[in-house]
Amino acid sequence: MEENKLRVRKIEEGTVIDHIPRGRSLIVLKILGVTGNEENTIAVLINVESKKLGRKDIVKIERRELTEDEVNLIALVAPTATINIIRNFQVVKKYRVKLPREIRHILRCVNPTCVTNSEKNVETVFEVICRDPLKLKCAYCWSYLTLDDILSQLEEMR
Numbered sequence: 821m822e823e824n825k826l827r828v829r830k831i832e833e834g835t836v837i838d839h840i841p842r843g844r845s846l847i848v849l850k851i852l853g854v855t856g857n858e859e860n861t862i863a864v865l866i867n868v869e870s871k872k873l874g875r876k877d878i879v880k881i882e883r884r885e886l887t888e889d890e891v892n893l894i895a896l897v898a899p900t901a902t903i904n905i906i907r908n909f910q911v912v913k914k915y916r917v918k919l920p921r922e923i924r925h926i927l928r929c930v931n932p933t934c935v936t937n938s939e940k941n942v943e944t945v946f947e948v949i950c951r952d953p954l955k956l957k958c959a960y961c962w963s964y965l966t967l968d969d970i971l972s973q974l975e976e977m978r
């Protein structure tokens with residue numbers, strides 16, 4: 821336990837995203853829009869031993885709480901993640917992310933002729949039809965979105 825303290829000190833205010841599947845923390849940082857120019861401290865632990873997962877990643881962000889959209893995207897790429905809200909060095913709220921049944925407006929349809937791409941005011945709606953491997957279906961044109969599609973959209977988004 822001493823060793824853990826040395827690795828990363830506790831944060832006073834903010835969010836700890838724990839139980840991220842190994843190697844996915846960098847994608848989580850992308851979802852959060854972390855650029856490296858932040859004023860607050862962000863700690864990333866990659867490949868930490870975990871009883872539950874074998875190996876896991878952890879992201880700690882000071883002075884920030886996550887939006888619902890961010891949590892939904894994290895649920896897609898890191899379904900085992902738990903979110904810990906920290907205030908005054910204490911965990912005041914802890915919950916596991918829940919894969920939403922649908923994702924609205926954040927992602928783009930891969931089909932260029934889809935109404936969500938051709939019309940300005942049509943919001944995208946994707947139904948989550950498979951968890952593993954991840955597969956989403958456009959509610960308008962029934963095109964599928966895979967994890968790779970989502971990852972490349974995240975690249976473009978930020």
Ligand SMILES: [Zn+2]
Pocket residue numbers: 929930931934935936958959960961962963
């Ligand atoms: Zn579509």
